Amino acid sequence: QKEVEQNSGPLSVPEGAIASLNCTYSDRGSQSFFWYRQYSGKSPELIMFIYSNGDKEDGRFTAQLNKASQYVSLLIRDSQPSDSATYLCAVGLRSGTYKYIFGTGTRLKVLA
């Protein structure tokens, strides 16, 4: 079982719709959860982070965390073609050392 799992997609949504991206993780000791966006050929850039159960909103983005289900999601409202990218879920672990584990990413396509 991979430590962080994501559906690789592609996930296609029409412009203006809500895009829903999901991620599950295996280590219950995971303490922090991040969503990064990565455009082709570029390095990842942080979109959202969340540490506590519940929802966290930032503009068009909402991160949701459910530690009991070991599940984290990202909602993108009013999706724009510029949101088309790969979205990487990352989990922060403190197991002796500090380590961040990434999922394989979900490719999102927003159709104009």
Place this chain on the structure above:
Amino acid sequence: DTGVSQNPRHKITKRGQNVTFRCDPISEHNRLYWYRQTLGQGPEFLTYFQNEAQLEKSRLLSDRFSAERPKGSFSTLEIQRTEQGDSAMYLCASNPSWEINEKLFFGSGTQLSVL
């Protein structure tokens, strides 16, 4: 704050040659990470430094890979006797906190092609 800098941006080498990459983290960032990313995959953890100490190295990492961070500033990643399977983007990231809840600042990466 000039960001995380990686050099070179691109490296083409022949199989069997040694290559070395450099990463300059954001100044005073005490943690530094190396990741490898292949097409269609997420970044794969390679190794992690806290100051000059290499605290963790992926079990998947071949003995051909070695990393250093002398004086706790810049870091180098060396791959000896490169193989075609080493072709990937090598990403360096750093962050400043003693806590886990800190985002990673990524460099632009070094794209390695092994012919």
